[in-house]
Amino acid sequence: MKPTFMGASTKQGYEIAAKSREIVRSLIDEKTKDLTSEERSIVERIVHSTADPEYADITRMSSDFVQQSLEAVSQGKDILTDISMVKAGINKYPGNIYCYISDERAVNLAREQEITRAAAAMELAAVEGFEGVVVIGNAPTALWKVMELVEAGSMNVKSVIGVPVGFVGAAESKKALAETLIPHLVTEGPKGGTPVAVAAINSLINISRNER
Amino acid sequence: MKPTFMGASTKQGYEIAAKSREIVRSLIDEKTKDLTSEERSIVERIVHSTADPEYADITRMSSDFVQQSLEAVSQGKDILTDISMVKAGINKYPGNIYCYISDERAVNLAREQEITRAAAAMELAAVEGFEGVVVIGNAPTALWKVMELVEAGSMNVKSVIGVPVGFVGAAESKKALAETLIPHLVTEGPKGGTPVAVAAINSLINISRNER
Numbered sequence: 022m023k024p025t026f027m028g029a030s031t032k033q034g035y036e037i038a039a040k041s042r043e044i045v046r047s048l049i050d051e052k053t054k055d056l057t058s059e060e061r062s063i064v065e066r067i068v069h070s071t072a073d074p075e076y077a078d079i080t081r082m083s084s085d086f087v088q089q090s091l092e093a094v095s096q097g098k099d100i101l102t103d104i105s106m107v108k109a110g111i112n113k114y115p116g117n118i119y120c121y122i123s124d125e126r127a128v129n130l131a132r133e134q135e136i137t138r139a140a141a142a143m144e145l146a147a148v149e150g151f152e153g154v155v156v157i158g159n160a161p162t163a164l165w166k167v168m169e170l171v172e173a174g175s176m177n178v179k180s181v182i183g184v185p186v187g188f189v190g191a192a193e194s195k196k197a198l199a200e201t202l203i204p205h206l207v208t209e210g211p212k213g214g215t216p217v218a219v220a221a222i223n224s225l226i227n228i229s230r231n232e233r
Numbered sequence: 234m235k236p237t238f239m240g241a242s243t244k245q246g247y248e249i250a251a252k253s254r255e256i257v258r259s260l261i262d263e264k265t266k267d268l269t270s271e272e273r274s275i276v277e278r279i280v281h282s283t284a285d286p287e288y289a290d291i292t293r294m295s296s297d298f299v300q301q302s303l304e305a306v307s308q309g310k311d312i313l314t315d316i317s318m319v320k321a322g323i324n325k326y327p328g329n330i331y332c333y334i335s336d337e338r339a340v341n342l343a344r345e346q347e348i349t350r351a352a353a354a355m356e357l358a359a360v361e362g363f364e365g366v367v368v369i370g371n372a373p374t375a376l377w378k379v380m381e382l383v384e385a386g387s388m389n390v391k392s393v394i395g396v397p398v399g400f401v402g403a404a405e406s407k408k409a410l411a412e413t414l415i416p417h418l419v420t421e422g423p424k425g426g427t428p429v430a431v432a433a434i435n436s437l438i439n440i441s442r443n444e445r
Contacts, residue, residue, distance in 0.1 A: 033349045033374065037401045044400040072398045072423035073285075106427065109321035137245045162245065186284045186428075188256040189249045211284035215318065216398075216426050 038069075045069050049077035059087045063206070063224045070220040079209040080217075081199060086180055087225075089204040090154055093179035095229040098153030100222065101146050103139050103163040103185075107156055110219030114226050116153070121145045139163040147176040154180050154225075158218030161185040161194035171203055180204040182221045184213035250281075257281050261289035271299045275418070275436040282432040291421040292429075293411060298392055299437075301416040302366055305391035307441040310365030312434065313358050315351050315375040315397075319368055322431030326438050328365075333357045351375040359388040366392050366437075370430030373397040373406035383415055392416040394433045396425035 045068045052074075053061045060082055067076045094100075097116035102108045108120040121127045121142035130141035139160030147170045155178055157164045164183045170176035183198045185191040188211050195207040206221055257280045264286075265273045272294055279288045306312075309328035314320045320332040333339045333354035342353035351372030359382045367390055369376045376395045382388035395410045397403040400423050407419040418433055419425075 031343050031347075031349055033347065034351075037349075037374075037399075041399055041401045069399070071426060072400055072403065105321040105324075106318050106431070109317040110427075112317075131243050135243075135245065137243055137249075139246075162249075187249075187253055187281070188284055189253045191284065214283060214428050215322075216428065219318070 041069050045074075048074045052077040057087065059091070059228055062228060063087070063221055066220040066224040067217050070216045073212075075212070076208065076217065079212060080206065081209060082206045083199075083204050085204045086206050087228075090180040090182075090225050091229050093154050094225050098179060099151050100153055101143075101151050101155045102218070103142065103157045104159045104215070106215045107158040107218050110215065111156075111222055111226070113223065119146060119149075119151065121149075136166070137162040140166040143167050143170065143176075150177075152177040152179070154178075154182065154222065156182045156218050156222050157185055158182075158213065158215035159185055161187065161190040164194040164198060168198060168201060168203070171201070178203060180206075182206045182218055184208045184217045184221070186214035186217075187211055253281050257286075260286045264289040269299065271303070271440055274440060275299070275433055278432040278436040279429050282428045285424075287424070288420065288429065291424060292418065293421060294418045295411075295416050297416045298418050299440075302392040302394075302437050303441050305366050306434075306437050310391060311363050312365055313355075313363050313367045314430070315354065315369045316371045316427070318427045319370040319430050322427065323368075323434055323438070325435065331358060331361075331363065333361075348378070349374040352378040355379050355382060355388075362389075364389040364391070366390075366394065366434065368394045368430050368434050369397055370394075370425065370427035371397055373399065373402040376406040376410060380410060380413060380415070383413070390415060392418075394418045394430055396420045396429045396433070398426035398429075399423055 045065050053064050064077055064080050068074055100118045102120045104122055105120050108118050111118055122138050127138055127141040127145045131138040140162040143163050143166040155167050164185055171178050181203050183195055192210050198205050199207050257277050265276050276289055276292050280286055312330045314332045316334055317332050320330050323330055334350050339350055339353040339357045343350045352374040355375050355378040367379050376397055383390050393415050395407055404422050410417050411419050
């Protein structure tokens with residue numbers, strides 16, 4: 022694959038990305054000074070993708086998140102996303118990326134168990150033998166389900182990017198994840214979403230390929 | 234297709250969406266009181282999708298935006314997106330949704346003309362006879378290209394959702410769109426992005442089906 026920089030693959034795209042990175046750094050330099058260089062790269066890319074410097078204040082990673090995630094990503098382990106928008110944004114990964122939300126088995130499971138399709142999709146992934154990094158950009162119910170499956174020993178999770186968005190249940194689900202031993206990245210409060218999730222995983226993929 | 238409410242299709246998803254809508258309304262009620270009910274629905278869905286009430290302050294629609302967009306959407310006209318993440322988020326549209334950013338012809342065009350792939354993708358769409366609503370959630374260069382093509386009479390655009398995100402060129406491109414006669418929705422400043430774009434077009438699709 023051609024080398025890229027923050028998703029850019031043409032000279033024009035590269036110039037825009039480089040200039041943006043410089044502006045982002047000037048905005049969040051002080052806030053990220055205690056982070057490792059990898060953690061800082063991830064936060065920079067999130068702020069670049071959202072144009073919202075507040076993410077430098079609310080993004081939290083467990084101390085083992087980067088190492089565990091990089092190990093999984095560089096070994097080409099699976100990536101599991103909650104919705105197809107997140108999957109569509111991960112465009113430079115040689116490994117498998119799964120999203121079961123539109124899978125008929127998940128739809129049926131949701132109906133039978135009276136859970137959301139996003140939660141049912143996580144259960145299906147566990148049954149299918151998923152092993153790797155979970156990336157949740159939308160549904161708190163998916164994140165709760167992942168914690169439940171890991172606790173029950175039913176899902177082999179290397180790390181979780183848990184950044185569901187919304188005023189109902191998102192903040193609570195992220196707070197709960199931050200209290201587990203699962204290596205994680207979360208955003209505090211209601212904010213988060215697909216661009217945050219995609220920025221975090223794409224940043225890890227780039228770091229594992231020695232590109233920032 | 235099954236009726237949905239803000240993307241939810243199960244009882245659990247519906248309840249979460251309904252509660253979220255209520256919270257969103259309480260947060261932005263005052264800010265949206267001068268909008269039409271359709272405009273208000275669109276802004277509510279954007280704030281629901283981002284958990285960021287600031288979008289009620291920075292979202293701007295031309296007075297003809299809702300009518301022109303609804304006409305196009307209810308006639309099943311084309312939707313054109315700049316990146317595949319936006320396309321992936323539009324999941325209830327019976328018409329065609331196009332995204333040419335990974336099309337080999339766009340990649341070649343970008344190289345030849347030294348423009349971004351996102352801009353080249355817009356040119357390709359025009360050549361392919363696109364007619365409908367343009368939805369740009371990421372690339373300012375794509376938005377500039379659409380304005381250029383419309384001005385030249387080379388692209389048949391009914392309305393533009395122009396919400397590219399970023400610190401380099403995004404705000405300027407949206408300001409320029411707001412000064413054209415093209416029916417448009419923009420967000421002022423650097424903020425915007427794929428969830429905003431997807432929320433706006435999905436809201437219009439729902440309104441055209443008499444669902445909010």
